[in-house]
Amino acid sequence: xxxxxxACHEAIKPYIHKTPILESKHIExxxxxxxxxxxxxxxxxxxxxxxxxxxxxxxxxxxxxRKGVVTHSSGNFxxxxxxxxxxxxxxxxxxxxxxxxxxxxxxxxxYGGEIINCAPNLESRERVCKQVIDKTGATFIHPSNDxxxxxxxxxxxxxxxxxxxxxxxxxxxxxxxGLIAGTALAAKHFGKKEIEVYGGEPFEADDAYRxxxxxxxxxxxxTDTIADGLRTQLGDINFPIIQQGVKAIIRVRExxxxxxxxxxxxxxxxxxxxxxxxxxxxxxxxxxxxxxxKVGIILSGGNxxxxxxxxx
Amino acid sequence: xxxxxxACHEAIKPYIHKTPILESKHIExxxxxxxxxxxxxxxxxxxxxxxxxxxxxxxxxxxxxRKGVVTHSSGNFxxxxxxxxxxxxxxxxxxxxxxxxxxxxxxxxxYGGEIINCAPNLESRERVCKQVIDKTGATFIHPSNDxxxxxxxxxxxxxxxxxxxxxxxxxxxxxxxGLIAGTALAAKHFGKKEIEVYGGEPFEADDAYRxxxxxxxxxxxxTDTIADGLRTQLGDINFPIIQQGVKAIIRVRExxxxxxxxxxxxxxxxxxxxxxxxxxxxxxxxxxxxxxxKVGIILSGGNxxxxxxxxx
Numbered sequence: 001x002x003x004x005x006x007a008c009h010e011a012i013k014p015y016i017h018k019t020p021i022l023e024s025k026h027i028e029x030x031x032x033x034x035x036x037x038x039x040x041x042x043x044x045x046x047x048x049x050x051x052x053x054x055x056x057x058x059x060x061x062x063x064x065x066r067k068g069v070v071t072h073s074s075g076n077f078x079x080x081x082x083x084x085x086x087x088x089x090x091x092x093x094x095x096x097x098x099x100x101x102x103x104x105x106x107x108x109x110x111y112g113g114e115i116i117n118c119a120p121n122l123e124s125r126e127r128v129c130k131q132v133i134d135k136t137g138a139t140f141i142h143p144s145n146d147x148x149x150x151x152x153x154x155x156x157x158x159x160x161x162x163x164x165x166x167x168x169x170x171x172x173x174x175x176x177x178g179l180i181a182g183t184a185l186a187a188k189h190f191g192k193k194e195i196e197v198y199g200g201e202p203f204e205a206d207d208a209y210r211x212x213x214x215x216x217x218x219x220x221x222x223t224d225t226i227a228d229g230l231r232t233q234l235g236d237i238n239f240p241i242i243q244q245g246v247k248a249i250i251r252v253r254e255x256x257x258x259x260x261x262x263x264x265x266x267x268x269x270x271x272x273x274x275x276x277x278x279x280x281x282x283x284x285x286x287x288x289x290x291x292x293x294k295v296g297i298i299l300s301g302g303n304x305x306x307x308x309x310x311x312x
Numbered sequence: 313x314x315x316x317x318x319a320c321h322e323a324i325k326p327y328i329h330k331t332p333i334l335e336s337k338h339i340e341x342x343x344x345x346x347x348x349x350x351x352x353x354x355x356x357x358x359x360x361x362x363x364x365x366x367x368x369x370x371x372x373x374x375x376x377x378r379k380g381v382v383t384h385s386s387g388n389f390x391x392x393x394x395x396x397x398x399x400x401x402x403x404x405x406x407x408x409x410x411x412x413x414x415x416x417x418x419x420x421x422x423y424g425g426e427i428i429n430c431a432p433n434l435e436s437r438e439r440v441c442k443q444v445i446d447k448t449g450a451t452f453i454h455p456s457n458d459x460x461x462x463x464x465x466x467x468x469x470x471x472x473x474x475x476x477x478x479x480x481x482x483x484x485x486x487x488x489x490g491l492i493a494g495t496a497l498a499a500k501h502f503g504k505k506e507i508e509v510y511g512g513e514p515f516e517a518d519d520a521y522r523x524x525x526x527x528x529x530x531x532x533x534x535t536d537t538i539a540d541g542l543r544t545q546l547g548d549i550n551f552p553i554i555q556q557g558v559k560a561i562i563r564v565r566e567x568x569x570x571x572x573x574x575x576x577x578x579x580x581x582x583x584x585x586x587x588x589x590x591x592x593x594x595x596x597x598x599x600x601x602x603x604x605x606k607v608g609i610i611l612s613g614g615n616x617x618x619x620x621x622x623x624x
Contacts, residue, residue, distance in 0.1 A: 269614035302581035
């Protein structure tokens with residue numbers, strides 16, 4: 001697997017940014033750990049998702065490339081897949097609920113993606129997706145439960161560990177599980193022997209926490225969280241990787257997410273989305289666990305709606 | 313003067329960050345120029361001001377250091393001077409109107425500055441400042457009309473030009489004139505021969521534009537601008553440097569400032585204050601002047617009140 005991660009990284013490099021790693025003395029002093037932030041909010045299309053999307057598209061056969069790809073997403077993966085397809089000239093269909101915000105639709109359109117509307121429910125989404133596949137022969141790419149996507153996402157942690165090989169801990173948020181599964185793979189193959197991976201999840205969408213507790217994939221009971229990137233479900237491909245490679249998942253409250261987000265905005269002067277702040281929120285919550293350790297946080301993305309911020 | 317700028321830069325280096333230079337393909341494509349952003353919003357205390365403040369403090373005699381320094385400011389210079397003094401263990405008095413926001417008072421206090429209240433008018437400010445000097449023997453340091461401060465501010469452009477020596481244009485906002493005067497000095501001594509310096513100023517606080525037009529220092533007729541760092545006046549020390557080294561000052565409207573700020577936040581995922589956005593606003597406004605040129609913008613700071621943003 002180590003070779004596969006390295007090959008993937010080489011393959012996608014021309015299409016992704018090597019994102020910067022920032023530090024904050026203020027937040028370090030406040031937490032008592034040696035802290036590094038991998039800024040995927042500065043990534044192309046504003047989130048880590050372009051890594052996995054690009055790898056998935058590059059892995060297609062020529063025949064598949066000719067017919068295009070399809071996914072269902074109203075979030076960062078939709079933009080990322082459209083951009084990845086735009087880079088390598090592959091047709092991209094995005095199935096999106098007809099009530100998705102205009103700003104998200106436009107983000108797909110500017111990269112040349114074709115939006116196919118569905119009703120805002122799972123049944124309609126899957127039915128419309130199947131219709132697209134039947135009609136066009138497009139290959140379905142899942143936003144997180146796809147081994148090529150997971151391997152692509154691993155490159156964020158791989159870059160991080162190449163710059164900071166002595167990290168004791170890596171922390172990411174958990175939504176669909178693609179980022180943390182990729183991070184677990186990279187930690188195993190490129191981190192030091194004792195490195196530990198932690199996941200952060202909102203109480204309001206804690207499927208991964210309960211899945212790990214119960215040893216089987218559980219569903220979200222609510223998705224009523226400000227961390228809109230984390231409302232999705234684990235899948236059968238990333239779950240076993242998470243079971244094997246993740247030390248613990250820690251849940252945080254909505255107000256803890258907002259406070260952590262505000263701390264990053266105010267002190268680091270960078271824009272991160274609520275999902276990204278979940279990783280710092282768990283560090284603040286469980287401070288003693290991480291004290292005196294060298295901790296790396298992956299800031300997953302920076303796509304926020306400036307007309308609708310949670311600071312008031 | 314070139315030697316003096318270099319000596320200053322060496323002297324203050326241990327106390328300042330070398331801030332990163334960012335690019336944005338999106339904004340470049342939109343404007344048709346080759347664009348670089350020097351991120352002083354990531355500077356210590358959140359703005360370029362620490363450069364000049366540190367130089368001014370380091371230039372004090374031992375006797376002066378023992379007695380401390382005083383300034384009047386409710387903005388970024390107050391924090392910066394308090395931090396600079398904290399670094400070298402000099403007493404710092406800040407005369408601040410008694411209606412200054414708590415967040416600004418706290419920022420001074422955390423760095424160990426002592427706040428002396430005055431009434432929110434010029435007469436009271438100057439009177440209280442004089443009282444502090446009479447009582448303590450502290451040395452007055454002006455936020456912008458002081459040659460040591462100006463030389464300190466020049467180091468932002470010096471760093472910028474060391475990284476990007478081929479810049480055709482440097483753009484900064486103009487408030488009190490310290491940053492642009494320092495930038496003009498650095499451009500002359502470290503830029504290529506044809507380099508041009510432009511200043512951006514709000515129509516609502518256009519003393520520098522009119523001063524340059526009329527060949528003498530003019531007063532602001534209003535200071536009703538969202539760019540709170542730019543409400544101050546030019547002074548007799550920086551004005552002649554600006555007359556000599558600045559190609560033109562371009563004025564922008566309040567809505568243009570807010571749009572430019574939003575563009576930086578959304579596309580670059582970094583937090584800049586309205587004053588910083590003035591520089592990009594003028595580039596957008598006068599796009600044809602800068603087309604196909606290599607343009608450097610100094611983003612002056614990132615201190616904003618998240619409870620009171622202009623995006624709604």
